[in-house]
Amino acid sequence: MNLFRLSWKSVIDRPLKMLLSLLLFALGVGLISFMLLMDKQIQDNFEKNLAGVDLVIGAKGSPLQMILSSMYHIDAPTGNIYLKEVRPFLNPKHPLIEDALPLSMGDSYRGFRIVGTENKILDWYGVELESGDKWTYNFEVTIGATVAKTLSLTVGDTFKSSHGLVDDENLEHDDAESFVVKSILASSGTVLDQLILTTTQSFWMVHDHETVDPEKEIEDEHDHSGHDHGHNHDSDGHNHSNQTKPLTLLEEDQEKEITSLLLRFKGRSFQALNMQRSINENTDMQAATPAIEINRLFSMMSSAEQALRILAIIIIIVSAISVFISLYSSLNERKYELALMRSMGAGPSQVFSLIVIEGIILTFLGALIGLILSHGLLFFFAEHLRKVYRYNFEAWTFLPTEGYLFIAALVIGLVAATIPAYQASKTDIADTLTNR
Amino acid sequence: MVKLNRVKVVNDMLSLKTNNLSHQYSQRVISFPDITCAKGEHTLLLGPSGCGKTTLLQLISGIRSSQRGEVWIGDMNISELSQSQRDNFRGKNIGIIYQRSHFVRSLSVYENLSLAMKLAAQTVNKDHIMKLLEKLHMDGKAKQITYTLSQGEQQRVAIARALVNEPLLILADEPTSALDDSNTDAVFELLVEQANEVNATLVVVTHDNRLKDKFNNRIEL
Incomplete structure (x- = not known):
């Protein structure tokens, strides 16, 4: 005792x-x-999701909202920007820019955001593939570890996306093509765990499809049946959209839109800072620095x-x-x-x-x-x-x-x-x- | 530093001696007759309520410090010890039984006894405790919480607790006044028997006349 x-x-x-x-x-x-x-x-x-991004360019609006939506996929995007406007920043020979990553957003599947982008996003965030191959063709997707786990998706599964960022069956793109899971990412603790990645063009195609005139669609089908033998439609319905490798954004129709562009500078220089100010003053777009906006957010929360x-x-x-x-x-x-x-x-x-x-x-x-x-x-x-x-x-x-x-x-x-x-x-x- | 090991009385046959003991309360001074008890000798201190019987026991046990006079237990003058030394000495050498038994509420019978050993800085010996409880016919209630026991049972546990460290001196303050006649006899006999067994000196303070004839040594206060 x-x-x-x-x-x-x-x-x-x-x-x-x-x-x-x-x-x-x-x-x-x-x-x-x-x-x-x-x-x-x-x-x-x-911090994990800063991914070395020095500048984010997107539609005018709240810079914090743009950062939150483009970097952390939390808030709604501020809007879209035309390819022709960001064309200079996509140029690989740009003296200040080391690399640029386009993002297209606005669709989701059962609450997980679908992001149209390029393969190099994996290198930006330092994420490895767990299984399968990177998405290459339109309507191929690579899904994050959490997405795969939560929705029990495996390589080869297909799904239809829905419009908007909330889980709502009524907004499903019924008549658009289905996405095919090509690969699953290894869990990394970054926001990629929660995302569904595909090509930028897939985004355009899903939405173009909807604006297609019903009469034209019927006409299309007639057209197709006429050329049946050449395209082998019956065995592979997605043939003509899937099997052509998408063009680079520089080669694409410059009237098309993306949501935002993430930039990495070659070094933080005076010109780089000037570029941000110049975008904000002289274009219909805005540019913001993630670190500054996040610090602003933290000081508001504190x-x-x-x-x-x-x-x-x-x-x-x-x-x-x-x-x-x-x-x-x-x-x-x-x-x-x-x-x-x-x-x-x-x-x-x-x-x-x-x-x-x-x-x-x-x-x-x-x-x-x-x-x-x-x-x-x-x-x-x-x-x-x-x-x-x-x-x-x-x-x-x-x-x-x-x-x-x-x-x-x-x-x-x-x-x-x-x-x-x-x-x-x-x-x-x-x-x-x-x-x- | 006074050595506080258990006092071994080998040649000296005295186990308790008081000299000129008195205590001053705010209004009055109580003086006590000198008491001398040989080892193994049992003494009854008799007196009416309010004559200072409890005070005397407290002075002897060192619970209250005396302003005048000396208390010797074995060869130790406890009046010279500091408070914590007295606490320590008392734990090892004096077993006290109160009029109404009080225990550590949250503990069982066994735990109360082992606490008594622990507080006296003895090694807790389970066999020893269980044997003691057996002798007092309380071994079946070792695990019971003390306040669920009857008065008589509580008093037996109190006796067991006073004996557990095999003290030199057992002080009992009105041990039987809360008990009926048959329990009084039983408790008294137990007390004497157990005191004899460990060769302890028993000092009982009471105004209970039922105990009067049972002692050869009587001191009237």
């Missing part, structure tokens, strides 16, 4: 009295831990976060007071018991330790429950958060800061218990034992 067990027995002997302080403490710690977790993982998400943090600290202080009160008020009913222990040979320091350990047990348990709560909450909401942030949240990774949180909890328990413990150790045992 050591002191620790004795303290433990005393705590669980009065479960209801201890429960309030325990839950309060758990709430405070849980809130802080949850904020730390979210903060860390959201920042990680933003004031809300600050308020929450203060709230959590207040809850912890209140719970520390509650630990203090519950220990202090228990002294009165345990006075005789403590005096008895003194009479059996326990020194004042042992009685002091006993009460302090009780305080520490309370805050330790509170912190433990708090951490379980916050991680459990994250686990519970991970799917929802994944949809909102396009990021797989890790519920069961623990941060070093949580370790500090734990140590702080123990210190708070110690401090809250000090006065009751001192009081207990100073009680006059003779008077206590006489006034029974």
Whole structure:
């Protein structure tokens, strides 16, 4: 029967009295831990997906919205831009630009965004293929690891996309061609986990199809049947759209549109900075720097976060007071018991330790429950958060800061218990034992 | 530093001696007659309520420190010890039984006894505790929480607790006043029997006349 067990027995002997302080403490710690977790993982998400992008060019509107939609696939795109407008930036001989990556967005399949782009996006984000080959022809797709897992898609599966970025069956492109899964990406923790990648041209074709005049379509079919023998339509219906390798965007019709263009500079120079200003001033497009916009976003979030943090600290202080009160008020009913222990040979320091350990047990348990709560909450909401942030949240990774949180909890328990413990150790045992 | 090991009384046959002991409460001073008990000798301190019986026991056990006079237990003058030294000495050498038994509420009978050994810095010996409980016919209730026991049973456990460290001196403050006649006899006999077994000196303080004739050594306060 050591002191620790004795303290433990005393705590669980009065479960209801201890429960309030325990839950309060758990709430405070849980809130802080949850904020730390979210903060860390959201920042990680933003950092992992920077992909060395120096500038994003898109339709005019909110620069933050453009960054969020093009880089993180969170918000809606600001609009589309014509190929002829971005033509200079696609030129591989551009003196300032190392590489440019076009993105076309606006369609989705069961909540996952379909992005029309080029194969090199995999190199930009440093993502490997898990199985299959990269998409080459139109209507071929490469899907992210989370997409494959969530929708149970494998190589060779087909699906029809729907218009817009929300999961809505009514918006399905019924009459467009089906997409074929060509490959699945290895899980990378980047936003590519959540995306369906295809060619830019597939996007145009899905939408062109819809604007096709029904009469013309019938005419088309007549046309086709006339040339049946040459095209072998019956065995492979997608023959004529699929099997020609898409042109590069420089060779394409310059009146076509894309959503945005990601740029990597050869080096951050004065001219590069000028280019951003010049795009914003002289064209119908806008250019924005991801790092700057994300910093702006973080600074906007930090004031809300600050308020929450203060709230959590207040809850912890209140719970520390509650630990203090519950220990202090228990002294009165345990006075005789403590005096008895003194009479059996326990020194004042042992009685002091006993009460302090009780305080520490309370805050330790509170912190433990708090951490379980916050991680459990994250686990519970991970799917929802994944949809909102396009990021797989890790519920069961623990941060070093949580370790500090734990140590702080123990210190708070110690401090809250000090006065009751001192009081207990100073009680006059003779008077206590006489006034029974 | 005074050595606090268990006092072994080999040649010295005295186990308790008080000299000129008195205690001052705010309004009055109580003076006590000198008490001398040989080893293994049992003494009854008799007196009406309010005459300071409990105070005397507290002075002897070192729970209350004396302003005047000396208390010798074995060859140790406990009046000279510091508070924590007295706590330590008491745990090892004095077993105390109170009028109403009080235990650590959250612990079982067995755990209360093992706590008594632990607090006296003894190694907890399960066999020893179980044998003791067996002698007091309480072995079947070792796992029970103390406040679920009857008064008589509680008093037996209190006796077991006073004996568990095989003390030199057992002090009993009104051990029978909460008990009926048959329980009084049983508890008293048990007390004497167990005290004899460990060769301890028993000092019983009471106003209970039922115990009066059972002692050869009586001191009226």
